[in-house]
Amino acid sequence: MTFNFDVSYLPQLAGGLVVTLEVTSCCIAIGIVLGILLALGRVYGGRFISIPCSIYIHFFRGTPLLVQLFIVYFGLPNWGIRLSAFASGILALGLNTAAYQAEYFRGAIQAVKAGQMVAARSLGLTRLQAIRHVVLPQALRLVIPPWSNELILMLKYSSIVFSIALYDLMGVGKRIASRHFNYFEVFIVLALLYLALVLLITLGLRWVERRLRVPGLGTAGRGA
Amino acid sequence: MDPLLRVEDIHKRYGTEEVLRGVSFQLDRGQTKVVIGPSGTGKSTLLRCINRLTAPDRGQVWLEDVEVTAPRAKINEIRSQIGFVFQDFNLFTHLTALDNVRLGLVKVKRMGKREATTRAMEELTRVGLKDKAGAYPAHLSGGQQQRVSIARALAMDPKLILFDEPTSALDPELIGEVLNVMAQLAEDGMTMIVVTHEMGFARSVADEIVFMEHGVIVEQGPPEKLFRSPEVARTGEFLRKISELYGAEE
Numbered sequence: 001m002t003f004n005f006d007v008s009y010l011p012q013l014a015g016g017l018v019v020t021l022e023v024t025s026c027c028i029a030i031g032i033v034l035g036i037l038l039a040l041g042r043v044y045g046g047r048f049i050s051i052p053c054s055i056y057i058h059f060f061r062g063t064p065l066l067v068q069l070f071i072v073y074f075g076l077p078n079w080g081i082r083l084s085a086f087a088s089g090i091l092a093l094g095l096n097t098a099a100y101q102a103e104y105f106r107g108a109i110q111a112v113k114a115g116q117m118v119a120a121r122s123l124g125l126t127r128l129q130a131i132r133h134v135v136l137p138q139a140l141r142l143v144i145p146p147w148s149n150e151l152i153l154m155l156k157y158s159s160i161v162f163s164i165a166l167y168d169l170m171g172v173g174k175r176i177a178s179r180h181f182n183y184f185e186v187f188i189v190l191a192l193l194y195l196a197l198v199l200l201i202t203l204g205l206r207w208v209e210r211r212l213r214v215p216g217l218g219t220a221g222r223g224a
Numbered sequence: 225m226d227p228l229l230r231v232e233d234i235h236k237r238y239g240t241e242e243v244l245r246g247v248s249f250q251l252d253r254g255q256t257k258v259v260i261g262p263s264g265t266g267k268s269t270l271l272r273c274i275n276r277l278t279a280p281d282r283g284q285v286w287l288e289d290v291e292v293t294a295p296r297a298k299i300n301e302i303r304s305q306i307g308f309v310f311q312d313f314n315l316f317t318h319l320t321a322l323d324n325v326r327l328g329l330v331k332v333k334r335m336g337k338r339e340a341t342t343r344a345m346e347e348l349t350r351v352g353l354k355d356k357a358g359a360y361p362a363h364l365s366g367g368q369q370q371r372v373s374i375a376r377a378l379a380m381d382p383k384l385i386l387f388d389e390p391t392s393a394l395d396p397e398l399i400g401e402v403l404n405v406m407a408q409l410a411e412d413g414m415t416m417i418v419v420t421h422e423m424g425f426a427r428s429v430a431d432e433i434v435f436m437e438h439g440v441i442v443e444q445g446p447p448e449k450l451f452r453s454p455e456v457a458r459t460g461e462f463l464r465k466i467s468e469l470y471g472a473e474e
Contacts, residue, residue: 118277119314119373123328123380124304133331138318214318216362 004182005189016172017193023089023158023168028151030094035101040131042102043109053102060099066160068092073164089161097154104150108143109135111218141209142218148205152198159194169193226288228253228383228415234273234283236266243269244280245439251384251417256410258426258447259419261436262462267419268311270436271386274417275306287383304332307377307385312393313369315361321348321372322357325379333380347375351405367398371405384415391422423467427451435459 041053060068073088083091112135120130162171169190177186227250236244243266251257259267272278274285276292276299285292292302315324325344329335335343348354351371361369370390377385387406391399403425410416410429420426426433427447434444435456443450443459454460 113314113317115310115312115314116316119308119310119316120327121300122275122277122303122306122308122310123376124300124302124332125328126300129331133327134316134318141318214362215360217317 003185004180005185006180009176009186012172012176013169013189013193016167016169019086019166019168019171020155020158020197023086023093023161023166024151024155026090027093027097027158028154030090031097031101031150031154034094034098036105036136038098038102039105039109042106044127044131057099057102060096061103065093065096065157066163068096069160069164085161085164085166088164089158089166093154093158093161097150100150100153101147104143104146105139107146108139111142112138138217141212141214144205144209144212148202151201151205155197155201156194227251228255228288229274229417230284230286231270231274232284232286234270234280234285236269236273236278236280243439244273246283247436247439247441248283249434249441249444251415253415254413255431256414256416256418256429257432257434258430259417259434259436260421260423260426260462260466261442265437266439267436268388271308271388271417271419274386275303275308277308300332304328304380305383307374307380307382309370309373309377309385309387309390311389313361313366313373315364315369315373315376317361320358320360321353321364321375324361324372325376328376328380344375344379347379348372350378351375352401365398366394367401370394370402374402374405374409378409378414384417385409387416387418387420389419389421391420421466421470423463423470435462437462 038053038057041049042057043050045053069088069092072083072092073085076083076088116134116138117130120134121127125133158168159170161168162174165171167175173186173190177183180186229251231250232248234244234247235242247266247270249257259270261267269278273280273283274292276285280293283293287302287305290302291297292299315321316327319327322341322344325347326337326340329340329343330337333340345354345357348357351374353368353371353375356364356368356372361372364372374385374390390406391402394402399422403422406416406418407425407429418425418430430447432444433447433450435442435450435454437458443454443456445455450459451463454463
């Protein structure tokens, strides 16, 4: 039995890889910004801010990602909002991951000792300054390990954008496989490519975590 | 001369428990007041009401001619003039000793980084920790952390400093270094309110001792008077008991 895979597929796959990386990084970026805002809203917002944030989070965590993607791509045009496949993809994935990231950020913010905020306020820092200069720098360090999981998940989930005709790694792979009838070989290669990306991300984030590590904060004691 | 601080009829209730039931006192410039009393009598709450880290339910606090408790008071500006030293230090975990002292200077006083560094180093030197400027709190002993937190308060050039049981979280052998710094401050003319159980410190440093119980001031006066001839029997009883525990030998 031969492994029916031709190196001539590689340029196409490389193109797909670029799309996958673009979709993942864009949706993660949306998710970080929106996720931090949602988390701050839940922790520090009064009832009128924190409840809407909770509803958002429950909605996006409680419904399938694919359904959300289809609402954005196939549903919004009925309301006159017509987005490209790429824009739809990063919007749906970004809104979704924001909800999950918000919960990680919230946990990390709440893990920062209350006395830190009080001490900052006692110096005369405003609440926003205290959040920005004291709470978030600690919370963002604490969040890296759990947050890494979300990044890895999003890299893998980004493959669903093939269903809205985006030629990411998955989309390109499916096109090649259906043309040459070598699903097994092509998808094994795809799987290995995803695996390699996940490993790279894992190593990269570990490096970041070590670089930003501060003694006495969270996992800092580990192995020290 | 007008007092630096006036506290008038402060009340604070948590749920059904009234922690402060009408506390009033005044503090002159350069004075050190030591607040003593059994735990749970509202001493810490009183300190926190002074710079509104806790909002009092009733009563007024005046810092010179500014009403701290006024709804429109510029509270952040006021807080920057009132140092606060916490029982468990509360140094910013992610910042070095130097950056802990510098943060308020840069962010609240809008000082340039260079000037802030010079100012912060002065205060770290004053508390004897110049060589620890680059250390993170986790690498400092409790006594060193508390001294950094005093430097952090001092750097803001506060009009007064509030100390909330500054040595209660320390190992006994580290208490002295913190009390020494505080005694020196009092000598240098800093205005301070100190909540503490350290009777030796109270006796030798305080201009006035305030004895609180059940949310009210039971008695206040110069240390000699309170220790030798208190007017209220309960004051003498408490002082004897606490002195046995913590020692008030001269």
